[in-house]
Amino acid sequence: MKTDLQISNEATMIPIVDVAKKLGIGQEHLELYGNYKAKLSLDLLKEDREKGKLVLVTAITPTPAGEGKTTTNVGLTMALNKLGVNTITALREPSLGPSFGMKGGAAGGGYAQVVPMTDINLHFTGDIHAITAANNLLAALIDNHIHQGNELDIDVNRILWKRALDMNDRALRNVVVGLGAKADGVPREDGFNITVASEIMAVLCLARDMEDLKVRLDRMIIGFSRAGKPVTCGDIGATGSLALLLKDALMPNLVQTLENTPAIIHGGPFANIAHGCNSVIATEIAMIVADITVTEAGFGADLGAEKFFDIKCRQAELKPDAVVLVATIRALKMHGGKAKNDLVGEDLAALEKGVVNLDKHMENLRKFGVPFMVAINTFPTDTEAELKWLFDYVNGKGVPIARSEIFARGGEGGIEMAQTLLDLMEREESNFSPLYDNELPIKEKIEKIAAEIYGARSVSFTKSAEKQLKDIKEVGLDNLPVCMAKTQYSLSDDPTLLGRPEGFELTIRELRISAGAGFIVALAGQVMTMPGLPRKPAAMDMDVLEDGEIVGLF
Numbered sequence: 001m002k003t004d005l006q007i008s009n010e011a012t013m014i015p016i017v018d019v020a021k022k023l024g025i026g027q028e029h030l031e032l033y034g035n036y037k038a039k040l041s042l043d044l045l046k047e048d049r050e051k052g053k054l055v056l057v058t059a060i061t062p063t064p065a066g067e068g069k070t071t072t073n074v075g076l077t078m079a080l081n082k083l084g085v086n087t088i089t090a091l092r093e094p095s096l097g098p099s100f101g102m103k104g105g106a107a108g109g110g111y112a113q114v115v116p117m118t119d120i121n122l123h124f125t126g127d128i129h130a131i132t133a134a135n136n137l138l139a140a141l142i143d144n145h146i147h148q149g150n151e152l153d154i155d156v157n158r159i160l161w162k163r164a165l166d167m168n169d170r171a172l173r174n175v176v177v178g179l180g181a182k183a184d185g186v187p188r189e190d191g192f193n194i195t196v197a198s199e200i201m202a203v204l205c206l207a208r209d210m211e212d213l214k215v216r217l218d219r220m221i222i223g224f225s226r227a228g229k230p231v232t233c234g235d236i237g238a239t240g241s242l243a244l245l246l247k248d249a250l251m252p253n254l255v256q257t258l259e260n261t262p263a264i265i266h267g268g269p270f271a272n273i274a275h276g277c278n279s280v281i282a283t284e285i286a287m288i289v290a291d292i293t294v295t296e297a298g299f300g301a302d303l304g305a306e307k308f309f310d311i312k313c314r315q316a317e318l319k320p321d322a323v324v325l326v327a328t329i330r331a332l333k334m335h336g337g338k339a340k341n342d343l344v345g346e347d348l349a350a351l352e353k354g355v356v357n358l359d360k361h362m363e364n365l366r367k368f369g370v371p372f373m374v375a376i377n378t379f380p381t382d383t384e385a386e387l388k389w390l391f392d393y394v395n396g397k398g399v400p401i402a403r404s405e406i407f408a409r410g411g412e413g414g415i416e417m418a419q420t421l422l423d424l425m426e427r428e429e430s431n432f433s434p435l436y437d438n439e440l441p442i443k444e445k446i447e448k449i450a451a452e453i454y455g456a457r458s459v460s461f462t463k464s465a466e467k468q469l470k471d472i473k474e475v476g477l478d479n480l481p482v483c484m485a486k487t488q489y490s491l492s493d494d495p496t497l498l499g500r501p502e503g504f505e506l507t508i509r510e511l512r513i514s515a516g517a518g519f520i521v522a523l524a525g526q527v528m529t530m531p532g533l534p535r536k537p538a539a540m541d542m543d544v545l546e547d548g549e550i551v552g553l554f
Helices: 003-011 015-023 042-046 069-082 096-100 118-122 127-149 197-204 208-220 238-248 282-288 303-316 330-337 348-366 384-396 406-427 440-453 463-474
Strands: 031-032 036-042 053-059 086-090 110-117 154-159 164-167 174-176 189-190 192-194 221-223 228-230 253-257 262-265 292-296 322-327 372-378 402-404 458-461 482-486 505-514 519-524
Touching: 003 118, 015 031, 015 036, 015 253, 015 262, 036 384, 042 282, 053 069, 053 262, 053 282, 053 303, 053 348, 053 406, 069 086, 069 253, 069 292, 069 322, 069 372, 069 406, 086 118, 086 208, 086 282, 110 118, 118 253, 127 154, 127 197, 127 221, 127 238, 154 174, 154 189, 174 292, 174 482, 197 303, 197 440, 208 238, 262 282, 282 292, 282 303, 292 463, 303 348, 303 440, 322 348, 322 406, 330 384, 348 372, 348 384, 372 384, 372 406, 384 402, 384 519, 440 458, 440 482, 440 505, 440 519, 458 463, 463 505
Parallel strands: 053 292, 053 322, 086 262, 086 292, 164 192, 322 372, 372 402, 458 505, 482 519
Antiparallel strands: 031 036, 036 253, 110 253, 154 221, 174 189, 221 228, 253 262, 505 519
16 A cells, blocks of 8 residues: 555646646746745735635544544545536645654645645745744844843743744753853743744734734733733834744745645644634635635644634634534544554444544534534445444434545545535535634633533633733733633543543643734643654654655655
């Protein structure tokens, strides 16, 4: 069986200018990065065209068995194009952290990939590097301001801004800077986030244009003065230079699928520690140039989809038309108690036990008023009896369901799924509304998400989180939406609780202000904003050969 990398390497790509032509985009709107990648001009936002429909692809709670959300997204767009519908996929950019850590890549899989896969999974067009540079320039300006006399009287014990690196490195979670001689700066405790958890990543992904980007950068709170007054990026005088570093990164990236259909890949916030959606600009441009835009939100629907609806759609005034909820027989059996190495062979009992996870995600999606369907990403180990049972179960809930074979067959394997989606959008109208009112206090918004989306019995706040709730109210930010940061492996904050846990208490240990992004991050359980590497990182199996061939990357 061929690897994803081998399939990608055998792909026949067409010039990116020809991909753009399919969307009615002329070369004057492209900034070429070689023959197969291009930046899209923000002038496309001014095009007077009727906007197309917006479809979200999300998934059940992820397991090591795999769900294939990104693969489904790519395959669905290829299938829709085969049906004659001008469709574009809008994805996030992969982070080097998980690519070299556990996942080894994030550009789809099998015969449903975006290409050039190796470029996308490595440095791509430099967007994430630009965000890293902007994040760390601000950190340097903060420490320099303090060293040069601290005119703003910044309290060195209440600096919120951390440095960033796009790599998993647990040793950098907590550090001390400024050690050495007086000329080396003021000693203080600091730390690193992975770049995709930087507020600048969220700011870039939620900005509508360059003007909005600057407004958001300007209002980012970097810390507090000793008098308790918030200090912003604008107060430091860093807004212009950060915007300069982000000038090119603000432009979305156009690439193609294995079947040469268009794909926009832009922005990469994680959904377990950030809001998990690609950029608003990329989505807006996609909706202008295509009849249907298929986008994604990271991890399970409890994380990515909830934030897509409550943060991205609210801020960008988007009205999604439909949702595709991805599941696999394998993953549902794991939620039913089966071990990863024991998934081969029919087990209807485990499937029936694990389907409660799918049930909960279906219940949650109903709360947002958007029509949805279930797509079963099939594996060779699935039996017809298991598939029939699951189809009967989902249909019994009044939900459309389709089989997806896009991993093995590309767009052709997604025709059933694509037709089911088109029928759904023809039959049902979206009545989208967010889960909560922004005017609710932060604490009540967290409790509503925990109870209605996760199924928690109660929410507890640590003493430091309670203090941070007061700080947020005092600076007038209590009306912002909440960006929940928790484990992706469970509906709860305990990664070992699979299926549909109930009666648990969700613990909020910390609240972080992201005034520029326009939300408050609530960290639940032990989730980290700087991940660590696994026992055997994917990086250990990667190499580049003498002829330039890359091996081991997915």
